[in-house]
Amino acid sequence: MAPHESVVDDVLETVAAVAPDVRGGLPGRRLTEAGVENPSGETVTAADVHADELFFEALGAIDGVVEYASEEREAVADTGDGEPGDGRVAVAIDPLDGSSNLASNNAMGTIVGVADDSLPAAGTELVAAAYVLYGPITTMTVARRGSVTTYVVDGGEMTAVEEDVQLPDEPVxxxxxxxxxxxxxxxxxxxxxxxxxxxxxxxxxxxxxxxxxxxxxxxxxxxxxxxxxxxxxxxxxxxxxxxxxxxxxxxxxxxxxxxxxxxxxxxxxxxxxxxxxxxxxxxxxxxxxxx
CATH class of the missing domain: 3.40.190.80 (D-Maltodextrin-Binding Protein; domain 2)
Incomplete structure (x- = not known):
């Protein structure tokens, strides 16, 4: 097992564990703006802030996650000792992708990149990537070790439902x-x-x-x-x-x-x-x- 593999396990399991809390926090924050803009100049909703805080607290507590960066934060936050590499990783996250869809009650998600290099890191440095989709059911799609697996997230637990996911040959x-x-x-x-x-x-x-x-x-x-x-x-x-x-x-x-x-x-x-x-x-x- 590569030095970072157990840390990546922890990151993915933690994202799955937090996802129900992110989803559960959406109804009360449906039409509420946070009154600030993110570093990209976009209006931040209360749901964006809530999701970012949940992920920061949970991911930052993982031993081996030493950097955390979010679309909602200006700079990279140091969350552990040392630099990424040799078993330590950095996590970049869009805590609530599509939060403007709250007003119309359409799909949203979370996007995560795990790198063994300091942020900002090139995509070639990603050791894993995932997105959570808050649709009719909550799913989590993960790219790791050269293949893609889709999980259902229920009660914060991941259950694989499709392994070695491939794009269909006939586009639609x-x-x-x-x-x-x-x-x-x-x-x-x-x-x-x-x-x-x-x-x-x-x-x-x-x-x-x-x-x-x-x-x-x-x-x-x-x-x-x-x-x-x-x-x-x-x-x-x-x-x-x-x-x-x-x-x-x-x-x-x-x-x-x-x-x-x-x-x-x-x-x-x-x-x-x-x-x-x-x-x-x-x-x-x-x-x-x-x-």
């Missing part, structure tokens, strides 16, 4: 973020092709949209925009962990030019265009953007 769905008038021309042309081939599935929470792609095959993208050339999603908290999962499931990821796992981070809250899904669709996208 797509979901593209951003306003259509704000898409660059090359992406707009690509999207017009895709919409003649696949069914639209877009719910406003990355976890839910990516889970559709993982379940049915296809592509999810939040591209570069005319008003936001670097896109809207964060490399550390959303792009790299989701890329690790999709690539481990036989798919591909891209920032428009290369795998998201190969993008070198320059800052903790760095934004990046995100495109993930079946390899054929991601390859076509890169070709379209290169023209």
């Amino acid at each position: 769905v797509y979901g593209f973020g951003g306003r259509v008038p704000d898409w660059p021309d090359a992406f707009h042309d690509y999207a017009r092709e895709v919409e003649t081939e696949l069914k639209l599935r877009y719910g406003g929470a990355m976890v839910g949209d990516v889970n559709q792609v993982l379940s049915y095959g296809g592509i999810f993208a939040y591209p570069a925009l005319e008003s936001a050339p670097n896109g809207k999603l964060r490399l550390q908290f959303e792009g790299a962990p989701i890329a690790k999962i999709i690539e481990a499931a036989g798919g591909a990821s891209s920032n428009g030019e290369q795998s998201l796992l190969a993008v070198e981070p320059t800052e903790l809250h760095q934004r990046v265009p995100v495109h993930v899904g079946n390899t054929g669709y991601v390859d076509r996208l890169e070709a379209a953007l290169a023209d």
Whole structure:
């Protein structure tokens, strides 16, 4: 067993244990804003703050987790002695992805990346990644040791329901973020092709949209925009962990030019265009953007 494996076990089990408390805290915080913005300039809901506090307390208490970074926090928090590596890890988390969906009671999730390097860390340094989906049932999808497993989370316990998860060979769905008038021309042309081939599935929470792609095959993208050339999603908290999962499931990821796992981070809250899904669709996208 690699030195970090037992710590990764603890991280994943702790995320599963905390998930019911995050979900249980949603109803009372449904329409409540925290009155602050996160480091990316987005309005923070009380549910975001609550989820972040729960995960910080639980994950920070794990022996071997020495760094904790959250989409809701300005800087990396030291939670243990030493630096990541040799059995110690860093955890980057989006505590409540899609929290704006609270008002309409749509899907939300949690995204986690576990690295054996200091944050911000490149996707190549991730030793595990996971997302929790708060849907009709709570599930947790984990990429680890080169394969993907989906669990049902019930009472804070993980029960595997599908192992060696692979993207279906015949893609069915797509979901593209951003306003259509704000898409660059090359992406707009690509999207017009895709919409003649696949069914639209877009719910406003990355976890839910990516889970559709993982379940049915296809592509999810939040591209570069005319008003936001670097896109809207964060490399550390959303792009790299989701890329690790999709690539481990036989798919591909891209920032428009290369795998998201190969993008070198320059800052903790760095934004990046995100495109993930079946390899054929991601390859076509890169070709379209290169023209």
